[in-house]
Amino acid sequence: MIVLEKRPQPSKAWSYATPLVAVLATMVFGGLLFAILGKNPVEAIGTIFWEPLFGEFSFYYRPQLLVKGAPLVLIAIGLSLGFRAGIWNIGAEGQYIMGAIFGAAAGLAFYPLDAWYVFPIMVIAGAFGGWIWAMIPALLKVRFGTNEILVSLMLVYVAEQFLASMSLGLLKNPEGFGFPGSRNLQSYESAHNAELFAGTGMHWGVVAAFIAVIFAYVLLNRHMLGFHIRLTGEAPRAARFAGVNPPRLILFCLGLSGALAGLAGMFEVSGPSGVVSIDFNVGYGFTAIIVAFLGRLHPVGILLAGGLMALTYIGGEIAQSQLGLPAAAIQVFQGMLLFFLLAFDLLTNYRIRAARSEVA
Amino acid sequence: MTTPLLSLQGLTKAYPGVVANDHVSFDIGEGEVHALLGENGAGKSTLVKMIYGLVKPDSGTMLLRGQPYAPAEPRAARADGIAMVFQHFSLFDALNVAENIALGMESPPPMGDLASRIREVSETYGLPLDPYRRVGDLSAGERQRVEIIRCLLQDPKLLIMDEPTSVLTPQEVDILFETLKKLRSEGTSILYISHKLEEIRTLCDHATILRLGKNVGECTPSETSARDMAEMMVGSALQTPERSGREFGPVALDVSGLSVPSPSEFGTALKNLHLTVRKGEVLGIGGVAGNGQDELLGVLSGEILTDADAIRFNGQPIGKLGPTARRRLGVLTAPEERLGHAAAPDMSLTENALLTGSVRESLEKNGFLKWADTRVFAEKIIQAFDVRTPGPENAARSLSGGNLQKFVIGREVLQNPEVLVVNQPTWGVDAAAAAAIRQAILDLAAKGTAVVCISQDLDELMEISDSFAALNEGRLSAPRPTTGLTVEEIGLMMGGAHGMEVAHV
Amino acid sequence: MDFGEINPVLLLASLMVAATPLLLAAIGELVVEKAGVLNLGVEGMMIVGAISGFAISVETGSPWLGFVAAAVGGALLSLLFVLLTQFALANQVASGLALTLFGLGFSALLGQSYVGIKPPSMGDIHIPLLSDIPVIGPILFQHDPILYVGIALTAAVWATLKYTRVGLILRAVGENHDAAHALGYKVIKIRIMAILFGGACAGLGGAYISLIRVPQWTEGMTAGVGWIALALVVFASWKPWRALLGAYLFGGITVLQLNLQAAGVAIPVEYLAMSPYIITILVLVILSADKSSAPASLGRTFHASH
Secondary structure (H helix, E strand, O other), X not given: OEEEEEOOOOOHHHHHHHHHHHHHHHHHHHHHHXXXXXXXHHHHHHXXXXXXXXXXXXXXXXXXXXXXXXXXXXXXXXXXXXXXXXXXXXXXXXXXXXXXXXXXXXXXXXXXXXXXXXXXXXXXXXXXXXXXXXXXXXXXXXXXXXXXXXXXXXXXXXXXXXHHHHHHOOOOOOOOOOOOOOOXXXXXXXXXXXXXXXXXXXXXXXXXXXXXXXXXXXXXXXXHHHHHHHHHHHOHHHHHHHOOOHHHHHHHHHHHHXXXXXXXXXXXXXXXXXXXXXXXXXXXXXXXXXXXXXXOOOHHHHXXXXXXXXXXXXXXXXXXXHHXXXXXXXXXXXXXXXXXXXXHOXXXXXXXXXXXXXXX | OXXXXXXXXXXXXXXXXXXXXXXXXXXXXXXXXXXXXXXXXXXXXXXXXXXXXXXXXXXXXXEEOOEEOOOOOHHHHHHXXXXXXXXXXXXXXXXXXXXXXXXXXXXXXXXXXXXXXXXXXXXXXXXXXXXXOEXXXXXXXXXXXXXXXXXXXXXXXXXXXXXXXXXXXXXHHHHHHHHHHHHHHOOOEEXXXXXXXXXXXXXXXXEEEEEOOEEEEEEOHHHOOHHHHHHHHHOOOOOXXXXXXXXXXXXXXXXXEEEEOXXXXXXOOEEEEEEEEEOOOEEXXXXXXXXXXXXXXXXXXXXXXXXXXXXXXXXXXXXXXXHHHHHHHOEEEEOOOOEOOOEOOOOEHHHHXXXXXXXXXXXXXXXXXXXXXXXXXXXXXXXXXXXOOOOOOOEHHHOOHHHHHHHHHHHHHOOOOOEEEEEOOOOOOOHHHHHHXXXXXXXXXXXXXXXXXXXXXXXXXXXXXXXXXXXXXXXXXXXXXXXXXXXXXXXXXXOOOOOOOOOOO | OOOOOOOHHHHHHHHHHHHHHHHHHHHHHHHHHHOOOOOOOHHHHHHHXXXXXXXXXXXXOOHHHHHXXXXXXXXXXXXXXXXXXXXXXXXXXXXXXXXXXXXXXXXHHHOHHHOOOOOOOOOOOOOOOHHHOOOHHHHHOOOOHHHHHHHHHHHHHHHHHHHOHHHHHHHHHHHOHHHHHHOOOOHHHHHHHHHHHHHHHHHHHHHXXXXXXXXXXXXXXXXXXXXXXXXXXXXXXXXXXXXXXXXXXXXXXXXXXXXXXXXXXXXOHHHHHHHXXXXXXXXXXXXXXXXXXXXXXXXXXXXXXX
């Protein structure tokens, strides 16, 4: 019989190794899944992980890594701070949508004015949109003790309906011949989040993601607030004893993660997407949850995990067009990754031992 | 000689790093009250868990009335007539008394019948209890009654009691002893676990003494002096803390008319509390667990805020200040629960040093942390208080209870507090560490700190405090000087017998 | 506004239909939470139930087999949650999210070839005499059998929790798992049973959407019903009959807003469509003051050390 034995302290080695083990296990079981779907597993896994980086068209896909990775990292960084403190914002998707709507609306309000300050205003508006959307669960939790998981999630559905209403109504392109969707911000110079260096995929959102990583790193390792965030997650009662004000921490963590998700949405709508439309959101807000855990809620880890997840998105698209792998298979693949990660995390805190049978 | 009821032969159980029991053997006779004596960590709990089927021995055998006995689970132990009253009650707050009791029985009768059986047994043994009350609303003494009645309904042959008197007032202890003696006269054997020597001398027929997992001696308690038993238990003569004559300064901490509701559902509200502590004075606060101790600590630490004027420090109202602001002034506290309240289990000792030390030791500047200084502070605590650990980078949960307690108390003592409030400073700590902690508290008082020591260990309070008050259902008795206080007086201050009655023998 | 086109009898009858998936999922989750486990994967288990039920009933032509398959599918998915939280001791919140994310993808994968197909119909049962009563008959007594299964399940769960030993042990485990363990109860085993039951119920709820309420298969068709079911458990203060009441309340709101959409009232469709979610939030706010009835061990990981 196998027993679990709690380690006297968490294993450093395993905390680094578990994400890698989880990725490997996902490759094995993902390959199995692809085989069941009638695809060559080695080829499929190869296509997903190799093609975007080193394949024939990698010059096109590599920049896409930044484009897809940036919103994931940006959102995941915000989520990770809350997750560390035991504050579960799982409605980032909604905050992402609201950031995009607010950001785009701010830009479109100036149309067709050509001025340097249009884009900065959009950035602020986008962050504000995400922030205000996250403040709803935050304030309800602080004031009434309402469960933030359910509220933030309900607000995703509300935001989706709001997005539909906006793209069919207020923000609809007046010159769009009645088609749903806003004006394309890519063709509005002052509001366009263009590539900073052509062909690299590098836009302001990528810059923001890197800044967020550095900010979170310093916060968590060098600042009292970061210490309090970690302490609250580890031992809430000890945190209160240490002088942490829980309501303030909730407002901070939810507010910041909302603002970052809002920024991600705003950079997306003003750059790669360009248009406020019904199908604007593609689930970054949910995938970012996987990214946050895969990165072990550590800023640098999240950066790497964001890259990896972007890879599966792009590789998945390639596999879809080249091998006819269904899009949903990639979603399953990503879900599997989170499963294995959570499962193998056990090894960080517990030792597995063979033992004689005992009443457990 | 007749066959003993239960015979333990060479029981051994090892956990990683410790041998909890090392070839322990002894017999419990029919109708005998057998004491199992030993310090915290001597292996008493592991031993009874083996008897009760919660833990399986690595080697060794047990014989019940001469037949091999190896319970696979508590259910099997209960089926064989062995019942246990736990030290930390295994009760369910949200369920009522009858439901709790039904859970401890193999095939309970319908609820209505069970309720009348409970009434019947509780009256016979002098333990009044309403079967339909929610357990969460009961006092500690009443909760123990639930456990005892649960056992008695099984008609046990052997009743195991793990530190039963730690939650009782002296008067309640007397009543419990009457109940136990009545049980003995009916032929029930009792295995009585304790480290309180006087209790064992009055109650028990025979005693087995454990030290560091080994059986180090047996005796007949009524014929052995408490001192001899203590030496067998500890292994060497004990040092009692030194207290020098103290001069008290002006009042440092003044609590007046303090009333707060408890933050938790089954907690105790504090009602109109008054107390003053002078500089250099140690005020001991006794009382049975669950009478408002946690709430009192929370109110003094700043975790629970009150009216500003209800708590004054050197005349200044501080009732509305949070923990950080109070630390800045010099009001420091050490809560009872080490893991999870006083310290974060998974964080390193360095990080735990920062937890309360940041303000007074200037371990931060504009919010940015000085890790190097923090580490130095942690090392200082480890050194000054002889905390056994490889280094400050180790997680708090890797320390033994006594070592972590030394760290937690040391962390506050080294910050030179003006007022120090400690709750259960030596709970679950071995004798040597406990003596060191008490000495540190006394030394601090000698330097002029006002100390409030909340504890359920009356011997400890008599040893270190200058004045004594008792918490009872959230009310505090008027403090009295410790010298000349009798056990009966203390018992009455603690609330007497809480409506218990002597068993109708 | 014109309410004239809304037939109150039909409205009430369809309210019961709209409420049933919610009720099934909520009753399952209620049992899970009573055992002290918080499974946030309800949405994932529902959608997997929806597709497995749909696929099997299309393949076999039997809606009954479909519902059995849905229960099995939901329970199988919850088995993953069991592995994560009861054996690997993973965080329950994160594991529940993983279940939902995985379930949404997995169902989409399974359902690719079933888009646009019509499933076999289950047919309503007409209870003799009762269903002929005017007004009340069509509202209460002319529905598909699963709807009554939902109500029967509510009664069964209520009676089990309140009157049986199994129910008492389940509540004890959810209240204080350490004490239950000390008394010799198999905490993990009891929790596993509860989680599997919850998975099966969620699966049934999902299949009810794809086989009866809609009836069709589309990706992500549960659209948050699983999350509303979680909110409903809080709303119900962990009491089965209150869950029934809550489900009918939410069912009523959903049906009403759909009818208003169809009636073409002046409120834009999107705002009507978001109303159930907003009302869920409002209800959560009103009820979050009372946490006293929540099982005390809810969401805490149990690991017997010694």
